[in-house]
Amino acid sequence: MADEKIPRRDAxxxxxxxxxGALGAATLYPIARYIIPPPASGSGTSSVSAGKVGELKPNEGKIFKFGxxxxxxxxxxxxxxxSALSYAAFTAVCTHLNCTVQYRTxxxxxxxxCHNGHFDLNGKVIxxxxxxxxxxFRVAIKGDEIFVSSEEA
Amino acid sequence: MAEKNALYKWFDERVDLVNLEKFLRHKTVPYHRHSLWYYVGGMCLYLFIVQVITGILLLLYYKPTAEAAYESVQYIMTEVPFGWLIRSIHSYAANLFIGFVFLHMFSVFLMKGYRKPREITWITGALLLFLAMGFGFSGYLLPWNQLAYLATNVGTNFAVMVPFVGKWVLEFLRGGTEVTGATLTRFFGFHVAVLPGIATALLGAHLLFVQRQGMSVPISIEKEINAGKAKRLEIPFFPNFLYRDVVGWSLAFGLIILLSSLFPWELGEKADILKPAPPHVKPEWFFVFMYQTLKYVPKAVGVFGFAIAGGIWVLLPFFDSKSNRGEFNRLYTIIGIAAVVYMVVFTIIGYVAPGE
Incomplete structure (x- = not known):
């Protein structure tokens, strides 16, 4: 082992x-990090106002912006x-292929x-x-405002 | 060639790599005491590629509207990982690019590289220089900050001086009579689509001609060779010339990274149409010599003077018949040096002249 020499050219x-290689890695690393966007400010939303009391009649639904x-x-x-207990709130993004769902009165x-998916009023697939x-989502009423939060209902 | 791998063979059978290799092996570049200037063109090409890459990256987050542009650049600078680096590289490399394009032009000018048979190479090169300035001018507005807004107001205003159709040109540039969000969207289109398209075509032609005709050897060296006082020396393009190119590119890259890291490019204040211009507002440095000149001469004289000078500059090879015959033209050398001195001096005055 001690006698083995690496030729100068090879070295x-x-x-x-x-x-x-190091230069390439040092160039590509920032680019790779850059193209992955940082977490969007909206996605951390935990609570939004979804509407006013009286806006919905029984057996009605509406889509609101959650983040x-x-x-x-x-x-x-x-x-x-x-009464907050009379409401149900869910993400409106279908678990199948991310279409936006709607309430059928x-x-x-x-x-x-999109593909005829049915969910009950607990969000379960029928x-x-x-x-x-x-x-x-959890629903709470403060004053005449209906708040929806992402904490487990 | 016996040890070439299967992939090489696969491509060789289809696109004749052996011939390409032979071509690269035989391509040479003249070697003499002025041949350092040959690397300046390659540097321009390298910096252009840096601009294309970082420009595409900036496009991932940039939003070209008056409402969102400033905030999106702010987002790039503060939130996106290495966004500050990408944008700073784009800005520093842009300035270095313009600097090298000027250096390339003047070195070619002084060595009379434009003389027969390279007229078209010169013309495409001169047009590329104007295009580079157009890139600089349009890109400057995109962060939608106060200085850029004012500079664009001043810069586009010169369009009204175009005879007969000035008002139309102004509205075409601004997307209306004033600089607004419509101007920003338009400049964005120029900067990322129109100019790159034209630049790619011109650059392709420019490189094709350089490739077909080889590098021009200065008249003085040609004379020495013809008189038997010097030998015609050449070095292989690959790898000798290209490796030297790479050394220069690495140095430039290092400089850009160093500047970007120590002094990330500033964003300034968001453009506010209701704010008055601050004192000593200046355009980008490569326009300063013209801007300064316009303080001394009537606007019309200045603007048409520059337009005519620019036109003559592009068509220069057709005026310099002496160089075309292979004779040394001292007058043109003096004109070239005078132009450099004028531009440098007026740029310096533009920066140091107090309160003018």
Whole structure:
């Protein structure tokens, strides 16, 4: 081992190669980091105002903006508009392929038009291709404002 | 060639790599006491590529509207990982690029590299220089800060001096009668689509001609060779010339990174149409000599003077018949040096002259 010598040319080639490699890595690393965007300011949203009391009648739903994504607020059939317990709120992003869902007053279900996915008023899948339930939000009423927050309901 | 790998063979069978290699091996570059200047053109090309890459990266986050432009650049500078670095590189490399383009032009001018048969190379090069200034002018506005807003107001205002269609040109540039968000969107289009398109075509032609004709050897060296006082020396393009190029590029890259890290490019204040211009407002440095000149001569004289001088400059090879015959033209050398001195002096005055 001690007698083995690396030829000078090879040594220089290794050094040059390592130097170019290091330069390449030092150039590509910032670029790779740069092209991945930092977390958007909206995605950390934990609580938003989804509407006013009295805006929804029983058996009605509306889409609201929750950070950068849509959410859906529903006043359950026969529910009292002034009671937070009468409402249900979920992310409006279907768990199948990210379409925006809607509330169907005729069948009293949340429905995704893209591939005919049905969810009940607890967000559970009733039928269709969605693999998971819709993520539920917590509803609270302060004054006449309906607040929806992402803490577990 | 026996040990070339399978991938090489695969490509060789299809695109004749052996021939390309032979071509690269035989391509040479003249070697003499002025041949250092040959590397300046390669430097321009390198910096142009840096601009293309960093420019594309900036496009990932930049928003070209009056409402969002400033904030999006602020976002790049403060939130995006290494965003400050990418934008600073783009700004520093842009300035270095313009500097090297000027250096390239004047070195070619003084060595009379434009003489027959390289007239078209000169013309495409001169047009590329104007294009580079257009890149600088349009890019300057994009962060939508106060200085850029004012500079664009002043700069585009010269368009009204174009005979007969001045008002139309002004509105074309500004996207209306005033500098507004419409101007910003328009300049963005010029900066990232129109100018790059034209630049790519001109650059392609420029490089094609350089490739077909080889480097021009200065008249003085040609004479020495013809008189038997010097030998015609050449070095292989690959790897000898290219490796020297790479050394220069590495130095430039190091300088840009150093400047970007120590002094990240500033953003300034957001453009506010209601704010008055601060004193001593100046355009970018490569316009300062013209800006300063306009303080001494009537506007019309200055603007048309520069337009005519620019036109003559582009068509220079057709005026210098002496150089075309291979004779040394002292007058043109003096004109070239005078132009450099004038530009340098007026740029310096523009920066140091107090309160003018």
């Amino acid at each position: 220089i080639n290794y050094l040059l190669g390592a130097g170019i 950068n994504a849509p959410g859906i607020l529903i006043l359950k059939p026969g529910g009292d508009p002034a 005729d069948i009293k279900e949340i429905w995704c038009a 039928s269709g291709p969605p693999p998971e339930a819709l993520r539920e």
